[in-house]
Amino acid sequence: MRIAPLLVLAALLAGPACAQDLRDFCAQRPGKATPPCILDAGRLQIEVGLADAVFQRGGGAHEDTYALGATELRLGVSRRVELEAAWTPVVVDDTRGGGRRSGSGDASLAVLAALTDPDKMGLAVSAQAFVTLPTATHGLGAGGWTGGVRLPVSIPLDASTAVGLTPEVDVLRDAAGGGTHLAWVGVGSLSRSFGAATLGAELWGEVEDEPAGTIRRASADLTAAVVVGKALQLDAGANFGLNRSTPDLDVYVGLSRRF
Numbered sequence: 350m351r352i353a354p355l356l357v358l359a360a361l362l363a364g365p366a367c368a369q370d371l372r373d374f375c376a377q378r379p380g381k382a383t384p385p386c387i388l389d390a391g392r393l394q395i396e397v398g399l400a401d402a403v404f405q406r407g408g409g410a411h412e413d414t415y416a417l418g419a420t421e422l423r424l425g426v427s428r429r430v431e432l433e434a435a436w437t438p439v440v441v442d443d444t445r446g447g448g449r450r451s452g453s454g455d456a457s458l459a460v461l462a463a464l465t466d467p468d469k470m471g472l473a474v475s476a477q478a479f480v481t482l483p484t485a486t487h488g489l490g491a492g493g494w495t496g497g498v499r500l501p502v503s504i505p506l507d508a509s510t511a512v513g514l515t516p517e518v519d520v521l522r523d524a525a526g527g528g529t530h531l532a533w534v535g536v537g538s539l540s541r542s543f544g545a546a547t548l549g550a551e552l553w554g555e556v557e558d559e560p561a562g563t564i565r566r567a568s569a570d571l572t573a574a575v576v577v578g579k580a581l582q583l584d585a586g587a588n589f590g591l592n593r594s595t596p597d598l599d600v601y602v603g604l605s606r607r608f
Contacts, residue, residue, distance in 0.1 A: 382536040383515045384503060385502060396605040397604055398416060399417070401416040410445075416437050417438070455485040473502070474501070476500055476501075479496060512537070523561075545576045546573070548573050552567070553570060572585075
């Protein structure tokens with residue numbers, strides 16, 4: 350399992366993909382907003398979170414979580430539809446007073462379908478359904494099957510600036526086990542391109558209807574990405590928690606590669 354990130358990295362740095370007649374490069378990372386863009390039919394894209402560190406302080410808690418090599422595979426299967434699969438091979442959770450746990454994370458499967466013409470300029474809307482498989486090492490995942498739906502929306506303001514919206518409804522596992530509950534998620538983003546580089550800012554919020562009590566989370570996020578050539582993107586981001594229920598800081602770096 351530990352060599353999986355190295356194998357993925359080698360593939361990402363392999364020879365360039367032919368970019369003739371392809372849509373503009375579009376990755377689902379960085380950030381929490383989901384773009385509505387669809388991968389060209391027959392094309393594969395690999396998106397990897399090389400390192401992700403989450404720090405939680407507050408209420409006497411002191412918890413650091415690290416994820417390495419989180420990988421998503423995207424495959425265009427038609428002009429309007431792509432299939433997606435994701436898995437995190439290495440997760441380390443370090444809790445003061447609770448010791449350290451390490452292992453792998455959950456896997457997920459998703460389908461993303463364009464509701465507007467993916468080759469037309471202007472407003473773009475897609476629908477995404479996903480399910481999370483309980484493949485994680487005990488204590489490092491959701492604790493069971495979960496899933497949800499998203500409605501990614503992109504609204505261009507001009508040639509280099511766009512607003513993104515991603516409303517989402519999830520079905521999550523109860524913290525006490527034995528049942529499920531709903532969570533309502535919303536992301537609003539503003540991005541601007543400067544040549545090959547794109548900078549973005551997001552506001553993210555979640556209301557989780559946990560049976561033991563409603564949980565509200567929110568963060569303000571910053572993202573940066575640079576496209577190298579026509580098939581490789583390097584990215585980084587930082588998420589800042591806005592209340593006690595949200596991790597104080599989440600920083601990450603990654604890359605994406607189209608084949």
